Amino acid sequence: MGEKYSRRDLIRMLGASGVAAGLGGLAAPGHAPADELVQNGGFAGSIVQPEAVQSTMTCPTLVDGKVIQPRRELTVFHQTDVLVVGGGTAGVTAAVAARRSGAAVTLVERYGHLGGLWTGGLVLVVIGHIVKGGKQVCQGIGEEMLRRLDKVEGGIVHRQPGVNPTVDAEALKYVMVDMVEEAGVRTLLHCWGVDAIMDGNTIRGAVVESKSGRQAILAKVVVDTTGDGDLFAAAGAPYQRCKYSIGLVSRIGNLDKVDDAKANRTKIPKGLGAITPIPGVNWVNMTGPMADGLDVAELSRLEMNHRRFIWKNVQRIRSTPGYEHVFLMETAPQLGVRITRMLRGVKTLTMQGFKAGSRFPDVVAVGGAAGCNHDEWQIPYGALVPKNNVENVLAAGRCISAELKMADMVRVIPICWITGHAAGVAAAVAVEDRCHARDVDVSKVQRVLKQQEAYLG
């Protein structure tokens, strides 16, 4: 046939001619809309040349009532050393750490911003980096983010020793963009890591889905910072899956315009939330019901219910005398999914070990306690590595290997940044030493981590 069609043309043609599977080439092309555009206006510079597509049928087809995805070749978007899937707290830290350790890094993020739940989920308070006595144990790149926020006006508040600080989401998004750019991380936003590319039991990259379609990114090591463990699950690593509270955080404004003359000081309305660095703006948390964060119907139902509740809640606050000017500033772009999948790793964090202060020779991170009322606890490298023989995928963030009882310890922001830091450095060391991520020289990882100002006890 020789002629090349854009994918869109192909679909349109198929629509016109019914389900003529595999016969795309038979229908004669109609008028070319692109040409029309060129003729009709001065938009020549805006024209994007349609991509070359294979002549064979690539979209799923109905075969005997079943939807079948045909076998097809994916475009390799590019090749890199370390692919970090998920640009949340752990992902950004992992990408920056790996890049600073010398590896070429690509970071893939499904939303239009970096920071994940820390920014997009409006989890603005940083808890879990301080131990009994007020010492901050979660350091490294995460602490660097906080330091950069210190310099941004309205970037962070409550930044005193032994106190859990609260950040501003927008300032943090800005800081994170700065950090990945400075480090030289190739960052793809609006790009959802959907599948693992496997070579036997070794991961070789990830399939990403975006407006550019389904593409492949090849990498030597993949760091799964999706939070939900999408990548290690796709690669075949074992995990446990659970339901957990899912809420939706919001911010309300004009709290500095509360009329003290009218307001009853002894009866402050509930649900006012906690302060943020922006004067008059509070963030309002929501615990929400236990639900499956991997069930899209459930997520949709919750999102809608939560929105309805938040709206009504703000109306209730507004109906309180003195609080008439309070308004709903925003609801979080991301639903507050806390725990879904947790890796089953070479080592698993246990509550017993946490209480006993277990020490590991392969310690790569040290966590604190949410209430600042516990001693430091170690996270071994083994908690980031799958237990089975799936190679070169590392977990970081809330989905690392821990028993469910430890979930509340693990899923907090500082633990995400310290595990991200560790996974990023380990991935870079594995690339440098040309070994599987599992077999990486942990003492070298520890050394690099310390050079990057991580605290390992």
Next chain:
Amino acid sequence: MQLNRKAASAAIRPDRRRRWRYRGRLATLSAVLVLLLPHWSFGWASLAVPSLSPYVAVAAAIAVRSITITALLALPVLCLSLLRPRWFCRFACPTGLLVEMAGRVRARPAACGTRLPAIGPWVVLLTVGGACLGYPLLLWLDPLAIFSGCVNALRQTSGRTVWISAAGLPALLLSGLLWPGAWCRRLCPLGATQDLLALAGRELRRRGRPRPPTLPSWRMLRRTALGVGLGAIGAGGFVRALSGARPPRLRPPGAVGEAAFTGLCVRCGNCGRVCPSRIIHPDLGHGVDLLLTPTIRYDDAYCLESCRRCTEVCPSGALLRLALAEKRHTVIGLPHVDMNVCLLGDDRECALCRTHCPYDAIRIVFSETNYSSLPQVDPGRCNGCGACQVMCPTSPIKAIVIQPCS
């Protein structure tokens, strides 16, 4: 000639006896000094001291209607006391030794102590009478318990409380200084117990021989009956008074019922000393009868799921000896959540109580109606160990607080 020999042997015998007594007391003194050393790791020895007292063992056995393993330590002391009057006072009692030494500090010994009537036997009879009703009235007057209380309090350095809970022994020493002999000979219930045992021993050994005219049996019987009766009445009154008004307290696991507990507890401080979490504190200022009884305070540690040590060291059975599995199911109290304080009540992020509960007894429950979550305790699993209260981040008032079961 014969008279001379007799005189000579009479002169030698007390001498030899005295020498033995000195050796014995020297051994006791060194043992006492060892026990008093502030951070001596040989701790179990001092834990056993209050268990040696037959006074405590007998009264406690009557009160709880069973014999504990720790009470068996008192058995040899009891048997020997049947044969040798007051041998324990002479050779072994550390309190007696210290009180006597205090008396010797004075140049001229005062004699007023000996003018006191013998109160000790009455103390014993009252206590035994009370024990029959489950409330051994004056069990805490045991000199070994007072000694242990002081030693244990000194080891548990924690400020002001130490000085109050260690005051028993210094008080006795002061009495020894002011009125030498008054405590040991007239007041001490352990001494009196030995006297009564020796009397019983003599009666047993006398068998068929005629009764000596000095102590008519009917008088003794009357006295015994009176003492026991009074003790029973007093204990009855006490128990009734206690069971009503006062709110219950948090007691170490395995504690017998609150009313009996205050009577049975000898305030030796053993439970508080062995507690690895140091949550057992002597009660101060909640009524005279509760003074120095062990209570639990969850300040910064909880009752460990892997520990049952306090239940193993109680000399009087106020704390029942529990297997670890039993202890884990023994309820100390139950947590109460104040949703006005709880972070979840304000929809702040927290689940520390659930996370740290060693028994998985706490769930965070979401209510669709008011769209908020709250911690819910499963009383079937919870034993009131206090882990939730310790970890609760609210300050200064904790949102989740263990309260005694009423």
